[in-house]
Amino acid sequence: MLSRLTCGLTSFCARHAFPVLSLFIFLCLGAGWLSYEKLGITTETDKLFSDTLPWKHYNHEIERLFPGEKDTLVAIIKADTPEEGQATAHALTEQLKRDTTHFNAVSEPAANPFYTQHALLFLDKPQLQSLLDSIISAQPFLGTLSADPSLTGLFQSFSLLSMGIKSGQTIPESFNKTLGIFAQTLDEASRGKTAPLSWQNLLAGDLTAMGGDYYFVMTHPKRDFTSFEPSEAATKAMRAVLNTLPTVKAGRASALITGEAKLNDEEFSTVAEGMVWGLIISLALVTLWLILAVRSIRVIIPILMTLITGLILTTGFAALSVGTLNLISVAFAILFVGIAVDFAIQFGVRFRCQHGTQGEVLSPIEALAHTGAESGPQIFIASLATAAGFMAFTPTHFVGVAQLGLIAGIGMLIAFACTLTILPALLIIFRAHSSIENHGFRFLKPLDKGLRHYRFIVLGLFGIAGAVGLGLTSQLHFDSDPLHTKNPNTEGMRALRVLEANPLTTFYNAQLIVKDESTAAKQAQALSRLPSVHDVLWIGALVPEDQNEKLAMIEDAASLLLPSLMLPQTLPAPDAQAMRNAAIKTAGQLDEIAPDKLTPAMKQLKDALHRLGTSSDDQILAANRAMMQFLPTELQQLRTVLHPTVVTSETIPSDIRKEYVSPDGLYRLVIHPKGQMSEPATLHKFVNELKTVNPDIAGPALEITESARTITHAFTEAALCAIIVIAIILVVALRRLGDSLLVITPLILSSLLTVILITSVPEPLNYANIIALPLLLGVGVSFNIYFVMNWRAGLKYPLTSPTARAVIFSALTTGSAFGSLAASAHPGTASMGRLLLLSLGCTLLCTLLFIPALLPKRPQDER
DSSP states (O other), X not given: OHHHHHHHHHHHXXXXXXXXXXXXXXXXXXXXXXXXXXXXXXXXXXXXXXTTSHHHHHHHHHHHHOGGGTTOEEEEEEESSHHHXXXXXXXXXXXXXXXXXXXXXXXXXXGOHHHHHTGGGGXXXXXXXXXXXXXXXXXXXHHHHHHOOSHHHHHHHHHHHHHHHHXXXXXXXXXXXXXXXXXXXXXXHHTTOOOOOOHHXXXXXXXXXXXXXXXXXXXXXXXXXXXXXXXXXXXXXXXXXXXXXXXXXXXXXXXXXXXXXXXXXXXXXXXXXXXXHHHHHHHHHHHHHHHHHHOOHHHHHHHHHHHHHHHHHHXXXXXXXXXXXXXXXXXXXXXXXXXXXXXXXXXXXXXXXXXXXXXXXXXXXXXXXXXXXXXXHHHHHHHHHHHHHHHTTTTSSOHHHHHHHHHHHHHHXXXXXXXXXXXXXXXXXXXXOOOSSOOSOGGGHHHHHHHHHTHHHHHHHHHHHHXXXXXXXXXXXXXXXGGGGSOTTSHHHHHHHHHHTSTTTOSXXXXXXXXXXXXXXXXXXXXXXXXXXXXXXSGGGGSOSSHXXXXXXXXXXXXXXXXXXXXXXXXXXXXXXXXXXXXXXXXXXXXXXOGGGSOHHHHHHHXXXXXXXTOOHHHHHHHHHHHHTXXXXXXXXXXXXXXXXOOOTTTSOHXXXXXXXXXXXXXXXEEEXXXXXXXXXXXXXXXXXXXXXXXXXXSHHHHHHHHHHHHXXXXXXXXXXXXXXXXXXXXXXXXXXXXXXXXXXXXXXXXXXXXXXXXXXXXXXXXXXXXXXXXXXXXXXXXXXXXXXXXXXXXXOGGGSHHHHHHHHXXXXXXXXXXXXXXXXXHHXXXXXXXXXXXXXXXXXXIIIIHHHHSOOOHHHHO
């Protein structure tokens, strides 16, 4: 019955070729219009999973209550000195705030006055005492420089130091390092190598590194959603401003741009580039294999036109059904080309091989009728089984693959319809004809006989391989980190690697929402004790400990320092000659000291002063700028930090408080991890430990681990559903349980062989390449159906048949499509292509070698 239907459909379309062509042209125009008007693409990995998942609910709740980190564009600045980093960040912030065309909001988190004023309170008491001692030891210098912030004032301080040495005093041990920095910087300046002196490093020493080496400017860009890269204009505007900043132009500072908005733009650019080139290469290689497969341009052009027609119609369906493609479903075009061409090749090769009972050439319409009756049912069953393999994912929570499953599944049915309708019409229009030649591989007949003769040995070898694959399934590794599927060489990803090195800035944090401050304090304390937790940041963590003792220590230091720092006015800036005279005077005073009383730093300082005393105006003015550029700012900050106040959770400014306390009184805790979180085992350990304290953890770390569980569950569920549905289709179509098992057994075996390759290469599974597994079911069942149905029809040597030729060239075309994916610059897309190639190779191996040995012997096989 099915043969009569497919024969009738093919014959009807062949006899009414031009009306059929007109109908498809109309359908393609409509599908093209729908695609242009309604089809979009999103690069957000957040869209790959259903919003009904509990962990998605937790994350969305945090984003709703604390939206400050969503859709950001962040500049990460590194400079040769802390002051230059701060100056660069501040200058960038001020200029971007004026650019309301590209940015909604711009902030410099570390520049908040609260952090500046209370910085000393956040140090441990031993650290605070060490820092205060260092500053107090430099008080004579600071007092003099506060009145005269120039080389003249600095040289006057050295004169006071020399007078103390001559009177028998010794240099304080805490001041030796500072003096060494002065000497080194002046020595270089006296030789024409000027570089700005860091007064922060001079006074704070190693404590400067506690805040990290990077400075941040955070923005919320205005995004243009009519563009494929919505934040591209804002990124270019930020980069343009950075390139104009003096520190960047001088090579003293550099910046990387990252953030969610930047990463999404980069993701699309690499994915789109790979997809476009992949589709072009795929079509080119498909054309080549078609030439070798059917050997007639009158057949090749209709096949290609049928393929393009099916792709346009499938794209139109995607526009209607999903509207917006995600990072996984965007691959449907290449997959359609790679798989749907199998149907057209099967039909084209069978058509070319049609001849009469006496070996005569049939008319095109007769040949098409025979082809429809012979191959139509096989292609129909193959398309149903392939569609089932894809559509089994549709009900899962893994929305990324569910979309692809729906589009590709319906696409297979569209491909079947096109193969039996427009392809026959086009073959008539292009005046294609059959050939009396047998287009099979006759040279494979000895292999065919060998496989049948030694079938038990072949089956035993494949059985052993299958057992090995089954044993290796426990070693399959799923990498759920979305960052591992991004191009690591993009600017945004390079910046993320910088952030990951610091626990306070790493992307892999976890977050928790609690109802009140008391609960927040208890949770923070419990979480902080976990071995994998570096720290817990919340509003309570911004209230320093031991404030009364620290305030007393700071007050004592301030009583010594502030009188010399709070001068009503400073002296006018000296000219070059005045600074030379001061250098000569101080050098002379040092000459009067016995050499054995001078430290190496003092000797280096004396030599530098002699050279500066004879330097040109430009050289000594440059030295003055280098030494004093950041001194006024540092003195002002010193005056500020010496006036802290008592901090309570109520006195924390509202712009900081809103990052940790929502308007309705919920408290946010940000948990930073220890260790290399890009290592899956470390990340899973971190999340599992957090769940022992509170199971309602959210944030990026949880999203990565939970997405792995969601994907694993989705694929387990979908694989079982696919096998059951495919089995039902086969039993109904073939009407024999044994014949159905002949199709399914090689399918399972090819999956196990793929496992061996995945673990041996290795090729870790990720959310991009795992689509290869349902695809393996679809492609494998198609190939297997062709062989089993030919065997049922009485075919004796399957490898010499036109079907084998079609299968091999179909595999080559499909492999070409997957190979183009493997060459993509996007790691996720490339891994998808590699895994698809591996699974296709295993499928072809089972189809060509295992099935001929598996097929039961019949009486005619012995003749």
